[in-house]
Structure formats: C-alpha cells, structure tokens
Amino acid sequence: MTDRTGELLTEADNPAETSQSEQTRVFWPFFIGTDNPISYLYQQIAPKFDAGEFDITVLASGGDGQLEADNVRTIPAAEFYTWAGRLTLARHAIESYDLLHTGGIPALHYPVALLARLRNPTATHVHTYRIDADPDSDRTPTALRRRLGRRATITTAVSEHTAGTVRSTFGLDPVVIYNAVDTAQFHPDYERTPLLERYGADRPVFVFVGSFERRKHPLDVISVAKQVPEATFLLIGGGGTQDRDELVADRAANVDNAHVVGRVPKDRLPAVYANADGLLFPSTMEGCPNVVLEAFASGTPVVGYNATSMPELVVDGQRGYLADSGDVRGLIDGVRSVIADSTNRLGDNARGYVHRNHTFETVAQQYADVYRTALGD
Structure with a gap:
C-alpha cells in the first residue's frame, strides 16, 4: 500500500x-x-x-x-x-x-x-x-x-x-x-394504562405474563384469585396450545376477579408492569425468566414458586415472595404480603438489583x- x-x-x-x-x-x-x-x-x-x-x-x-x-x-x-x-x-x-x-x-x-x-x-x-x-x-x-x-x-x-x-x-x-433487561424501556414512571383501569381501577392488580403451558401453572393464578377477592388478576399471554388456552379461559370465566387478557403488544407491557402491584408467576421450569427481570426493572415485586432459577432472582422477602412448588396457599400469603407493603420496599429493592446486575x-x-x-x- x-x-x-x-x-x-x-x-x-x-x-x-x-x-x-x-x-x-x-x-x-x-x-x-x-x-x-x-x-x-x-x-x-x-x-x-x-x-x-x-x-x-x-x-x-x-x-x-x-x-x-x-x-x-x-x-x-x-x-x-x-x-x-x-x-x-x-x-x-x-x-x-x-x-x-x-x-x-x-x-x-x-x-x-x-x-x-x-x-x-x-x-x-x-x-x-x-x-x-x-x-x-x-x-x-x-x-x-x-x-x-x-x-x-x-x-x-x-x-x-x-x-x-x-x-x-x-x-x-x-x-x-x-x-x-432494557432498563430504559422498563421503569416505574408510566401513567396507569386503560387495561388496568378497565379491570382493576379500585383494587390491587396482579398480572401473569407468559404462555399458558402447564409448566407455568396459569391455573394456579386462578386458584389464588378465588381466595383473594380483594385483588384483580390478569392473565396476559397464551399461545401454548389451543386446548390449554381454552382450559385457562374456561376456568377464569368462573372467577369474577380473574381475567384472560390475551396478548399485549410488547411496547405496551412496560406500562402494565409499572402500574401492577405485583407479578404472579408460578412457573416451575425456567432458565432466567425475562418477565421477572421486566417486572423488577419496573419496580414491581414478584410472587412465585421456589423452583428452578426463581430463588436466585426473587429472594424471598427481599424482592418478592416464594412458596414451595404446588403450594397455592403460600402464593396467597405472598400476594397478601405484597398488598400489605405500602412502602413499595420490595419494588425498590427489585429495581436496584436489576440496575446492578442485569x-x-x-x-x-x-x-x-x-x-x-x-x-x-
């Protein structure tokens, strides 16, 4: 050259x-x-x-x-x-x-x-x-x-x-x-969405986000809803199989405070997380669930089962609550503990953890x- x-x-x-x-x-x-x-x-x-x-x-x-x-x-x-x-x-x-x-x-x-x-x-x-x-x-x-x-x-x-x-x-x-997780996209500073206004304007709202596969246990979310009438539970997602989607929809139809919302566009999810009181995610087979990180980044605590990688992320009592696998009563206790936390200590801990590690x-x-x-x- x-x-x-x-x-x-x-x-x-x-x-x-x-x-x-x-x-x-x-x-x-x-x-x-x-x-x-x-x-x-x-x-x-x-x-x-x-x-x-x-x-x-x-x-x-x-x-x-x-x-x-x-x-x-x-x-x-x-x-x-x-x-x-x-x-x-x-x-x-x-x-x-x-x-x-x-x-x-x-x-x-x-x-x-x-x-x-x-x-x-x-x-x-x-x-x-x-x-x-x-x-x-x-x-x-x-x-x-x-x-x-x-x-x-x-x-x-x-x-x-x-x-x-x-x-x-x-x-x-x-x-x-x-x-x-994208901490610029998922954060707490969103106005309340019409979706949450429609289903839970006057009560705490917990969301489930994911497919309705058996391993994610969406039916346990509905079981929790039956026992926690003071809160609203939204099941966002689906797309496992048609039979599973229909089963979850049929079960939710019999519970006044449980609603199958279906898929929500990805660009609208951050506002949903930010305005929910908690993510209820009772999955028992995950690698590193993105929905948990998205909720954390939004300042939203998580309730789930003490299974697979969940205890590595949630840490019971610090960023949410965990129950033994299959223990719906434990999930109920976790949900009610989140409702009782008026300081948002769990959500603040969760957001800080994500910014340090994810x-x-x-x-x-x-x-x-x-x-x-x-x-x-």
Whole structure:
C-alpha cells in the first residue's frame, strides 16, 4: 500500500487496517429484529462490545434488525424457519471467523457449528444453555444439546440452576451469565394504562405474563384469585396450545376477579408492569425468566414458586415472595404480603438489583470476558 506521495506504507503506518486485523471476528447465528427474546438480547448487547476488539456478524430478519454500530455487521435474511433464511445462515456460517457463539435452537445451531468448523477448524466456540437440561423432557432434543456443548471451548448458562442441570446431565461446567433487561424501556414512571383501569381501577392488580403451558401453572393464578377477592388478576399471554388456552379461559370465566387478557403488544407491557402491584408467576421450569427481570426493572415485586432459577432472582422477602412448588396457599400469603407493603420496599429493592446486575452493558462485558478466556487472551 502507498500513500498519496507514492511512499510505501507498512501495516503500522495504517492504524485503521491494524485495528481491523486485531479485532476478534465473531459470528452469532441469531436472527435479530424479531420479538424472540434470545435474538432481542443479542441485538441489544451487540453495540455494547468494544468496537476496537470485537467485530460481530449477525443475521437480521426483522424491520428493526439493522444496528448502527461500527463493530456489527447485519446480514439481511428471511425468517429463520424458512428455507431461504436457513440457506442465508448456512452461507455465512462458512465465512472466516475467530469465534462462534451458539445458543438458540439446537436443530439449527448444531449444523451451523459443523459448517463453521469446516472453514474455521481452529475457531473458538462458545455455547450458551438457556433452559434447563432435562433428560426426561420432550421439549428439547437432549442429544443435540449435549453435542453442541461438548463441541464448545466454553459453555455458559443463564442461571445457577440451569448450570447445575447441565453439569449433572451433560458433565459440563458452564459459566453463569444471566439475562438482561432494557432498563430504559422498563421503569416505574408510566401513567396507569386503560387495561388496568378497565379491570382493576379500585383494587390491587396482579398480572401473569407468559404462555399458558402447564409448566407455568396459569391455573394456579386462578386458584389464588378465588381466595383473594380483594385483588384483580390478569392473565396476559397464551399461545401454548389451543386446548390449554381454552382450559385457562374456561376456568377464569368462573372467577369474577380473574381475567384472560390475551396478548399485549410488547411496547405496551412496560406500562402494565409499572402500574401492577405485583407479578404472579408460578412457573416451575425456567432458565432466567425475562418477565421477572421486566417486572423488577419496573419496580414491581414478584410472587412465585421456589423452583428452578426463581430463588436466585426473587429472594424471598427481599424482592418478592416464594412458596414451595404446588403450594397455592403460600402464593396467597405472598400476594397478601405484597398488598400489605405500602412502602413499595420490595419494588425498590427489585429495581436496584436489576440496575446492578442485569443491564445490557453488564451482560455484554460478561460475555466479552468469556470470549477472552476462550480465546486464551
């Protein structure tokens, strides 16, 4: 390379080129720009990585997927479940990278890991476990999840509980990096929403947010509502199966203060959390539930079961209340304890905890540290 005078330039004379060569080239086989919570996390943390150290490539299949960050290259792609989207993913998996980070659908990410290794046999591989490793569950292909983890240089998990299931089931020892929440979007300073005015204008309101799958126990929310007539309970979500949705709706129809609201647009959820008295979330199988972090960021305490990762987040009596799994009476006591807390001590504790531990900046730095360790830096 020469300058304008024709003098020969060395690499050291060209700072931009030197910086580019020193960057770690990272491939994330995720499709950002969608409502998928995993993809959304990566979309938010990507710009938080040091642009001089990491050069990240990721696919974008939604309208909000283009990132204005010098260190992030977004590849336009169709949705991940289409053949066109998967072909785009495969084509870019065989580009030249220093590090691959998997952690989504095993049936998609395992072949991506194989393809990436063809072009990059010495590349570093980081794999994240986002749900518990349950060998008796039909929800996840256990064999593929084991193979993905064993191919990785380092594994991570989104909670201590999830890490424990990975250790016992797969014999791996993940680094724990929890999920993050958008503290600028989820905060307490929203006006009361028409939804809450409609259903609970004159009484405390507790919300359940999530699918109506059996593991999340939405029917226990209705059981609590029967015994706590002084509060209103809103079930937001659905979409497990039609039978489950109908079952939950039928049960709620017989309880005056329990209402199945259905799906609420994501941009309206922050105001719902902020004006609810509590999140009632009796799930017994979670990795690191985003709904809990969203409620915390909104200054809203959580009541749930002492199961999976819930005690790592809630901490009984500090940011909410926990009952033994299946103990509906314990949930009732927790709900009434939240109602009795006129100081909002629990909500203030919850918001402070999130700001200290679950911001995008914090999680990006934690993954960057894992990358450096995996690369031997």
